[in-house]
Amino acid sequence: MTFSICVRERYEDGNGDERRRFGVAVTTRLPGVGTLCPFASENGAVATQSLVNVDLGRRGIRYVDEGLAVEDALEALLAADDGASQRQLHGVDADGTFAFSGEECKDWYGHVEGETFTVAGNLLTGESVIEATAATYREGDRDEPLAKRLIDALEAGHAEGGDRREELPIQSAALLVRTTEEYELTPFTHDLRVDATETPIADLRETYDLAQRGYEDAMARYEEAYEEDSMDAAED
Numbered sequence: 001m002t003f004s005i006c007v008r009e010r011y012e013d014g015n016g017d018e019r020r021r022f023g024v025a026v027t028t029r030l031p032g033v034g035t036l037c038p039f040a041s042e043n044g045a046v047a048t049q050s051l052v053n054v055d056l057g058r059r060g061i062r063y064v065d066e067g068l069a070v071e072d073a074l075e076a077l078l079a080a081d082d083g084a085s086q087r088q089l090h091g092v093d094a095d096g097t098f099a100f101s102g103e104e105c106k107d108w109y110g111h112v113e114g115e116t117f118t119v120a121g122n123l124l125t126g127e128s129v130i131e132a133t134a135a136t137y138r139e140g141d142r143d144e145p146l147a148k149r150l151i152d153a154l155e156a157g158h159a160e161g162g163d164r165r166e167e168l169p170i171q172s173a174a175l176l177v178r179t180t181e182e183y184e185l186t187p188f189t190h191d192l193r194v195d196a197t198e199t200p201i202a203d204l205r206e207t208y209d210l211a212q213r214g215y216e217d218a219m220a221r222y223e224e225a226y227e228e229d230s231m232d233a234a235e236d
Helices: 054-065 069-079 128-138 146-159 198-227
Strands: 002-012 018-028 037-041 044-050 087-093 099-101 110-113 118-122 171-179 193-199
Touching: 002 044, 002 087, 002 146, 018 037, 018 044, 018 146, 018 198, 037 054, 037 087, 037 099, 037 118, 044 054, 044 069, 044 118, 044 171, 054 087, 069 087, 069 099, 069 118, 087 110, 099 110, 099 118, 110 128, 118 128, 128 146, 146 171, 171 198, 193 198
Parallel strands: none
Antiparallel strands: 002 018, 002 118, 018 171, 037 044, 044 087, 087 099, 110 118, 171 193
């Protein structure tokens, strides 16, 4: 009932230091997907879906934070899950990827793994949904913010038909970005959700645009205050 993408990227920050960032984005034809499916930290990203077991995502990212490889962490969780045949679980860490689709997931379902990303979906109109999602991410402009490119990837899958349950008009979408880079104020675009709408991707993009503008406005007014950790330095 969902399709999602998890990614890993290496980049240089403004000081020339090498950093890692992880992102996950998801959409479905039900409300509140951001509360259930996407998980991320500065060490990895995980998505849990199909017959959702939120604990797989929570524990999966915690195990990655504790130093387990994403493949080992997620395989161990699935091995202990009596409902594994109905799950989809995928993710990335600093070095690897993992993707699983249980044989009892509902058609169309499947997944794809790239060197630095995974995409999975179920109850889709067809395989082209995840193919378009993966291709759009892979071919995206790395100079653009990751959150924006994750929305582009979801939009491509949505344009291919996305979730096939047209009888369910109320949908949702969400994204998370986490990085090893430290900010005075974490960009507001790094954690966005649209919980109930008939136009999830368009609304997520509008939310991103507004959050980016809000971040720029906040930094223009309060950057010195954040740097000094004192509101006395804030512009009135």
